Amino acid sequence: MLSYFYMILFASGRTDIPAFYAKWFDARYEAGYFDVRNPFFPTQVSRILVSNIDALVFCSKNPTPILPYLSHYHVPILFQVTITPYHEEIEPGVGDKKKVIEAMRTLANLLGKDHVDVRYDPIFLSPRYSVAYHLKAFDHLVSALDGATERIIVSFLDSYQNTRRHTKELQARAWTEEDYKAVGQGFSSSAKAHGMQVQTCYEKRNLVEYGFVAGDCIPYDRMKAWTGKSFPFSQIRPGKGCHCVQTVDIGAYNSCPHRCVYCYANYDEKEIANNIASHHDDSSFLIGEARADDNITIRKR
Numbered sequence: 001m002l003s004y005f006y007m008i009l010f011a012s013g014r015t016d017i018p019a020f021y022a023k024w025f026d027a028r029y030e031a032g033y034f035d036v037r038n039p040f041f042p043t044q045v046s047r048i049l050v051s052n053i054d055a056l057v058f059c060s061k062n063p064t065p066i067l068p069y070l071s072h073y074h075v076p077i078l079f080q081v082t083i084t085p086y087h088e089e090i091e092p093g094v095g096d097k098k099k100v101i102e103a104m105r106t107l108a109n110l111l112g113k114d115h116v117d118v119r120y121d122p123i124f125l126s127p128r129y130s131v132a133y134h135l136k137a138f139d140h141l142v143s144a145l146d147g148a149t150e151r152i153i154v155s156f157l158d159s160y161q162n163t164r165r166h167t168k169e170l171q172a173r174a175w176t177e178e179d180y181k182a183v184g185q186g187f188s189s190s191a192k193a194h195g196m197q198v199q200t201c202y203e204k205r206n207l208v209e210y211g212f213v214a215g216d217c218i219p220y221d222r223m224k225a226w227t228g229k230s231f232p233f234s235q236i237r238p239g240k241g242c243h244c245v246q247t248v249d250i251g252a253y254n255s256c257p258h259r260c261v262y263c264y265a266n267y268d269e270k271e272i273a274n275n276i277a278s279h280h281d282d283s284s285f286l287i288g289e290a291r292a293d294d295n296i297t298i299r300k301r
Contacts, residue, residue: 006054006229007301008218012251014039014265015286018060020257024281026069035284035296036250043291046299048248054227057218057247059119061094061258064103070110076226078218079107080153082119085137086129089169093258101144108148114222117151122262123183124157126171131182139190146194153217154187154200154207157262166261175205184210202242218244248299252287255279 011017017025028034029050038044055076058066063081070077081104083097107116120141123134142152157163157172188211191198200206201217208214223231223245231245254271256263266272278288 006227006231007048007052007299008055008057008223008231008245008247009034009048009053010057010059010247010249010251012249013059014249014251014253015256016060016062016258017251017286018058018066019062020065021279021286022066022069024279024283024286025066026072027281028284029073031284033284034250035290036248036299037252037285037287039253043293043295045294045296046248047296048250048299052299052301054229055223061091062100062103063107064099067103067106067110076115076223077111078115078117078222079111080117080119080217081107082121083141084120084123085134085141090262091258091260093256094260101141101148104145105148113147113149116149117153117217118145118149119153119155120187121153121155122157123154124170124172124262125175125179126173128171131179134183135186135190138187142190142194142196145196150196151215152187152191152196152198153215154198154203154212156200156203156205158264160262160264160267162264162267163262165267169261180205180207181210183207184212188212201244216242216244218247220245250286255287 011025032050034048036046036048053075055078056073057078057080059080059082061082063079081100083100084091104116120138125131163170184207187198197213199213199215201215206212206214220231220243234242234244234246252275253265254268255275256266257276259266259272275287279286280289283289
């Protein structure tokens, strides 16, 4: 029996398209295609045809700019909104989080709360951001989001080039088992009290022993239920416990004005500035324009 795989478009794990590039995304969707450079071989370009897209996954710290455009997209949408309790020394470009929570409620009304997830991501411990601080912040967050979502995804800080460059700002310390227990039990209790479940996705510590739910960020069962179609699993971490479905990311590294110091996708300040300046809403590329030596291939389903 043959299996037929389809396409989920991801906007994006590399930059915040809904927050900063919503007009461009809508223009490209209307135009019928996106051109995406291979980040490791820039002359290799994938052309993503809108007609091949079966679902959209948006990931953002501020969905407000894309809200007026959502009615233009006639495929299932999963929206993941990252809300964390950090201040400007950690998230220098992130705006008023009260407005983000308001946008979350608008998303839930537009899409249905089962189409809107929250990411409390990443979590780290430091003198300023203690276990007690996170417990209070998380409880406040789920209270404010009551009725707007069913699922919160938590991840822990990883060591990337960017995080290593910002050790002074982060001041992150190692976790103890007591820390994991306090966060696991506290987050689980707060989430349950407001009709939500809390989980990790592909973490060495999934905290299921303290009340978390085992799950995936982009779950196969939801995508199949929404589209009626089958999807391959992601190959980013093959055989290591991640069962998220495969997506096609149309973002670009070093192009996000949030400039969060823990971000894996922003690691070169000079390139960030150059890329932001090179964005044009009328280009088929998120950053820059077509080049004479581009090798454009239509991305298959």
